[in-house]
Amino acid sequence: MPDLTGDAERSRADKIALRDRLLTSRRAMTSTALASAAAAIQDQTLSLVRREQPATAAAYVPIGREPGGPDLVAALAAHVRVLLPVLLPDNDLDWAAYPGTTRPGRYGLVEPTGPRLGVSAVAQARIVFVPALAVDRRGMRMGRGGGSYDRALSRLPLVSGPLVVALLHDGELIDHVPAEPHDRPVHAAITPGGGLTVFAN
Template sequence: MSPVTLGSAASHLQDQVLALVRGEHAAVVAAYVPVGAEPGGPGLIPALAASARVLLPVLLPDGDLDWAAYEGVLTAGPRGLLEPPGARLGVSAISSAGLVLVPALAVDRRGVRMGRGGGSYDRALARIPSSGPLVVALLHDGELLDEVPAEPHDRPVHAAITPNGGLFRVAV
């Protein structure tokens, strides 16, 4: 996608995410920092922080995710990621969120999420109780598919948002 197309998609996605935060009355949102062409763009986290407390992942050496609160600053982390430099809240902090936003390369209509293959988010999502918060993958248009291959350790999402397709709740 061109920079103009990415910017437009990010703006549409941010608007939909903020509407979801309001609709879910989420005081705490666990999210991710989009890098490169990932859905949400560079304005996602500041926009979220204007509406809720934002928890962001901190990649641990074993590939698991710790969490820290976003306080307006991000620093370089491993694998080209950006992370908040503040106090670490522990791997279970994700379960305190009222809404969880996750990155994905694709999601299918059953909620199967394809990530980058490291399993970090599958481990994190396993810590959320089944009665827990809504888990939503942010996608580009065309990344909501009929079927995505699944492994036994894969954790489904409850919904996906695309810039022009809006919120799609999956059957989990």
């Protein structure tokens, strides 16, 4: 009989080790490397938006060393209506349209000042840009461990749903991400050096 409990514990331990390694690598990036990566990611996200021409896209405000840089949302908002997440006390994500202004949110995050639209509003988007620490060649995504985006992505229809795209630094598109039952894959990833990679999931 398979040891499901042991498998789950090993998967969690593998995730913790991989997460630590990736965060250490991000901390080692210079300000010049971060700025160059952010510019390349913004170019790629805007190219995708111009090609797909969605009425609405969902994104996030990058903080610290997250891919995309501090100007990502403003760059997107010049071309498309943007929904941004608002972290709720239970770590779920509410959503609001970006009105051009933001304010400090929980845990050092940045959130939009517009009226909240509810946890299901993400389904209005035709492209959803999500943060990630790593994505593998199957499209399995690893975040920071809070499960917020797994819950949000679970509300999206599997058929004819939005294109879900993870934004990564170079070196974060890897061969294997340890997966647990609640983890949701993404359809594509953008890296500064490799551009858009689409997965067959």
